[in-house]
Amino acid sequence: MSVKTQGTDLFGIDPETNEILDVGCVTAIDGVDSTRDQIETTCLNSGDREYEAGLGTPGTATFTINIDPSNPVHVRLYELKQKGLTMKWAIGWGDGPRNPDGTITLPPTGVDSDGDFILPDGRSWLTFQGYLSSFPFSFALNAVVTSAVGIQISGSQVLIPKVV
Numbered sequence: 626m627s628v629k630t631q632g633t634d635l636f637g638i639d640p641e642t643n644e645i646l647d648v649g650c651v652t653a654i655d656g657v658d659s660t661r662d663q664i665e666t667t668c669l670n671s672g673d674r675e676y677e678a679g680l681g682t683p684g685t686a687t688f689t690i691n692i693d694p695s696n697p698v699h700v701r702l703y704e705l706k707q708k709g710l711t712m713k714w715a716i717g718w719g720d721g722p723r724n725p726d727g728t729i730t731l732p733p734t735g736v737d738s739d740g741d742f743i744l745p746d747g748r749s750w751l752t753f754q755g756y757l758s759s760f761p762f763s764f765a766l767n768a769v770v771t772s773a774v775g776i777q778i779s780g781s782q783v784l785i786p787k788v789v
Contacts, residue, residue: 628749632719632729635688636742639701640710643736646698652771653689654716657751659781660684683778685758692762692772702774706757711779713741714753720787721748746788753782 635648662679692699705712721729735743744750759775 628718628720630719631727632721632723634717634729634732636715636717636733637702638713638736638740638742639705640712643740645733645736645742646701647732648688648690648702649696649698650691650693651688652691653687653773655687656684657686657716657753657778657782658684659778681781683753683755683780686753686755686776686778687773688776689771689773691769702757703760706760706774709756711754711756714755714776715742715744716751717744718749718751718787744785749787750785751782752785754779 633651633654635651635654637646637648638644639646659681661681663676664679665674666677667674690699694700715733717729717731717733719729721731723729729748731745731748733742733744737743742750742752744752755776755778757774758777760772763771763773765771
């Protein structure tokens with residue numbers, strides 16, 4: 626069964642305060658991935674190259690927001706980008722229980738003693754770490770101000786399916 630993107634939420638943990646930041650007004654999330662490097666294992670007498678999987682190389686994810694300078698979370702994210710601090714991130718999928726208006730209100734319930742998200746099991750989650758690598762502002766004609774914020778991922782991602 627397919628999962629609709631409507632209802633997807635993005636959260637981060639402020640590395641200085643351990644406060645959960647609800648990014649809000651995210652319009653797209655893309656590129657949350659790590660590619661697997663290749664290790665060549667070809668013998669001189671082989672007719673074709675041979676490979677084994679090597680280390681994972683985390684990529685750069687982006688999330689697009691309609692940025693609002695009166696939103697303290699948007700301002701805080703910009704400050705954290707300037708500081709170059711690594712954060713923990715959680716994407717709450719749009720497969721959680723829906724409110725009558727179609728929204729999903731199932732955020733992380735807290736931060737544990739290790740600084741990790743405490744995640745409810747009523748929706749799927751994708752978690753990862755990374756620092757904000759770019760925060761460009763886009764001012765276009767007849768549009769709202771947006772930013773396609775870059776996150777350089779560090780380490781692997783974890784997909785946590787919802788409990789049915």
